[in-house]
Amino acid sequence: MIPIRQFDTILQTQSLNNKLFQTLVQGSEDTAIKATIQQDGKNIQIDTSAEIELSVLYNGGTTQTYHTDKAKSDFPATIESDGTLIIKFNEMMTTVFGTHKLFLKIVDTNTSYALAMDYTVIKNDAYNPQSTPNNLPAYNSLVAELPKKLNKDMSNVDDVAFKAKLSTMGIGVDETPTQIRDKLQTLKADERLDSSAVKNCLTTDLKDVDLAKLDEKFQATDSGKELQRQASAISTKASKDLSDVDVADLETAFEKTSSHTTLVDTARDLGNKAETNLNNVLTSDLSEKIKLTNAYKDMAGRTGGGLTPDEVRALFEANYFEEVGAVDLSQAPFTATTLVLAYQFNTDNETITQILPPIAQNKTIMIKVIPASGISNPTLILQPNGSDHINGASTSLTITNTGYVGYLLPIANNSNWEFYPHETTHDFSLAVSDDKGNAHIGINSVQFNKSTVTENGGILEVEPDMSTSGSLTFTDFEGRTFTSDKIQSMDKSLRISNLGGIADFSRGLQEHNEGIHACLGNDQLINSKYGRAKLYFGDIRVKGGSFVYTNMQDKSFVVDDVDPQDDPNISGGTTFIAAIYYEPNLRTDNTVSQDGFIRLELVDDTDTPLTDNNGQPMAAQIDYKAGDTIKPELYIGEFQAKAFTNVHLRIELGFPNDEVIPVGANTQICLQAISKDESSGLALLSFMAFTGFRIGFDTVYYGFNSLNLAQFLLFQEAETEITGEMELGDNTFLNLATPCKVAVDNYHLMIKDNGKDIPVWDIMKFYDEYDSRNISGKNITVKATLTDKDNAFDVSLLEYTGSVVPVPRPHVLSYNNSNPVFTAGWRVVDNMFISEDVVSGEHTQTKIFTVPDNSKGIAIMMYQHVSQMPSTLQLKDLEADITPWFNRVMITDNSHISEQYLRNLDYVYRSIVAVPAGYASYRYTVNSTKTKLPVGVFSGGDNKIVNDNAWTDAGSTDPNKTQGDIKFLADGVVTMSYQAQCYNEQGTINNGEFWLEKVSDSSEVAGSHYATTIEAQRTTPKNIQSPKFTFSVKANETYRFYGKSNKDDGFYLQTSTVANPLIRFDYEFEELSEVTKLALDDAFSKTNEIKFVKADGTEVTNKILVYDIDSGKFKLEDKA
16 A cells, blocks of 8 residues: 655635645655645634535636536545545646645535645656546536526515525525625636626626515525514514604713614615715615614614503613712613713712622613712722622722723623723723734823924824933843944944845854864973863864854853753753863973873862762763873763853872872864754863764654654554564553454454453553653653544553663553553552543544653653453554754764784784663772673684673673673783773772783783772772783683772773773783694603703703793793
8 A cells, every 4th residue: 555645734714725735646645645624814623524526726726627517427526524625646636747726615514614734746757647537517507497486576486496596695584685695706806717607697786685574584584583573572572663762862872872873874875875865775775784784773672671651761861970979770760771870079089889780670770989089098989789790790890080980781692790980982082002912902192202393284203212221121141231322233234224124134054063273383381280271272263153162261162052942941951962181291301200191171260079870970081100101191071061161171180299290282172062053062072082082872852753653554464363562663662461352454453352362462652761851951852643432541651660680561461450550660650541431533632751861771662541341452553753853972982093013913802891782881890809801802803702602690681792701712922901981979989900911820920910099989980091912822711800909899980972982901912823833842752862962062951941922922931
């Protein structure tokens, strides 16, 4: 099956601007769109039973067309349960190349929609196009019937047929003539209709239709009957001619109502459209026009319900009352429908609390507050009656304004008084607004600050003052604020330009990641007495940019988060690789006069070392004995920069007395930003080129589709009964603790019971210790999409709290009292429950999880809420996105170019003990007894030296098989050295010893012993490096590496990156040739036959013949 690519789009009704931006290939059938229908900006949910027709005008014309509908087998459109529309482009829709118009006609339950969309098909020269059917339906038959159904007297109208025709045009039977005319006008504009036919049958204003006849039809509808009922109610409650109502009073009262204003406007509008004296307007037409106005409908609604003539008269009466205190508004004389209440205040700070009448009395109340002369601070409190509300709240309304303050309208259906302040309604209030949509109503005056206001011929002119003292406030990169009236870009790194009166600040994007590479440039000396002295790096090889640059005034470098749109508190900031290389002055005597150390540190302005991504100080140290030659020193690490930070290289000298150390001109520093888009940069490349070190690293991505089950569901898999764990890829696993039937069908993972065994299964994404540490504190958005859901499921975030190393993968092992039992050490941190409610079609559910800090293991797992039969899962996708996404760097190599060729020599070997994949760190503890230490994994050479893996420590983990002894598979001479990273977590200075021992007789190899001390609480690694030592070996001999301290847990070896291994051994192995071995064997087997004589022939008996392994030569020595 060809995978279908699906795109989401929005289709606007009655719009010619809908367009599919993705292109299709001629003859293809691999594209679908999921369309949401919108009308006036609102989503429309189409009923699944709606009828659909689809037409295509190839290249927008009518010479080549294609039409199909729901009844045909090739119909490409379906309506989803959520009301959206899926259109799968079939071959006929792509058989012609070009830009085509797609038309949809949707007849829904109560209305219909017409939609159009342009889409483009690119040419496929290898495709043989199909012939187009040109089967677009004609609309002439419908148009021809219109004159018959809408003739002048409508005498031949068949109601059923007429309603059906109106319905096909989207016209309801209860719609007014004006509404019908508007819809026909819209229909006429539809390009799919034959324009000439429309013109022949539909006039612009339907003047050939007798509105009285149309009204007769309208009166037969439900709406018409409702109006007749309301009119009958009015005539029942009031005398037919209102003879008992004073006409003058009625006219006066009616003129004050909004209905009167609306009727006057309507009459004025009719007068403008007809002759001045309305001679050409029929009374019946005018009557129908008035009946269709909102004013008429409002009056008809208000007068229904059985009012007496007095109550009708009260609708138009307004009684004015002046009161000095609260009154009972539910009793006489306050019985009128409209009341004007003027409250008089005669003392300062006086308060009147008035209880309003019940909402059911349907009164409109206008309020005035009148303080007596010289009286201030009047307060009127309006309190709702009983359970009534004011402005939707049961609390009182407090009024402190004076004069006419507004009116209260009763809202009967929710027992609420709506208060309208006067300033929001009267004609003379000032409304002020801006182009951002901010509006202020009821403004008494307008004030302009820092401006000059003048009046010019009735026009208000405002001119802002131009301040010369600095009118703009700025904040610099260190958070300090200042003001200035001028802006410039001195180094031209920021472009400032005038774009149409707008000051535009633009800066071109960096082509590559920012970074700094600097060399010291000249030889310098530092004295251990002045520990805080800074080095001045005068030779800048790569200068950096806006976020990474030199600060030579402080002899430091600035690093910052290079992505200004990032929130570093969430993302963690920008990853930097820091590389520091120290080299002594090669032209001087570089020996130290006393025991001590030289440590390289990357520190901030307070000389506090920065911490790397493993939480360790960014430092490297070499220890020296008096008389040792100072060695070059390298540090490579990675850290996160969240904000502006000054950093510099600090060389700490740990000597008991003053010691002057040379710092060579070739000492260098590199700070390279690693962004989300690039994992290297010019500064790092420059550092490697000038120092000769090869810095290798792995970049791990954490972000979108960290879990994406859909990628494993592309191919059909027949249903099979399976049990056990299956690795799908990318640390994603399907585990079936009991036999279940599993299949992949139509891009869905199907899991169901086998009818015999209670199903126990889980789908799991596993994050090991390294990954878990990196994503600690981050958010993971998990989304599950199921089809035809009828069971309950859980999607959980699990955390490992056990002590087993490496962390075991979690699974659901069984259920106990309906609760899942997980692999030991795992617990649920958070959960998304998917209920068992039956859902047809797709069901999608999303939840955001937060990863706990300092986790040793994390997993996302989906499983059954309760194990039961029958049980079926149809899973379309299970996704997990880590937000915000980021990269993490792991240093894997820091070898020098001078070492590269050695890897290709048969006699050069190296073995290392590195951190295993997935581990955050790797550690060995050394005790007061001989502690076996691993010799690592071998590389190089020609397989004459191997790790025999002869031993393993009980309870330890060794996934890389580093434990064991050094085994030589040939006779020869070996020269070797070793180095290790030592730490001390104890509060005392402890001893550290290392040596190599022959396994067969436990004899120590001469020259292999190395002893040192490790400071208390040592958190930066002490890199010990042994001198080279040489010894001869026989084939199949083995040697074991030991460590020892003066106390248990006296120190430990640890690594967190591959580039700085726990232990490293370097070997040069010279294998003895067969000729040499035979000669030696023969010589030593006949030593009793060899005689030593002087020149005069006298025999010498006190000498022996010895073979010197180092020189490869024989020599005479005195016999012991």
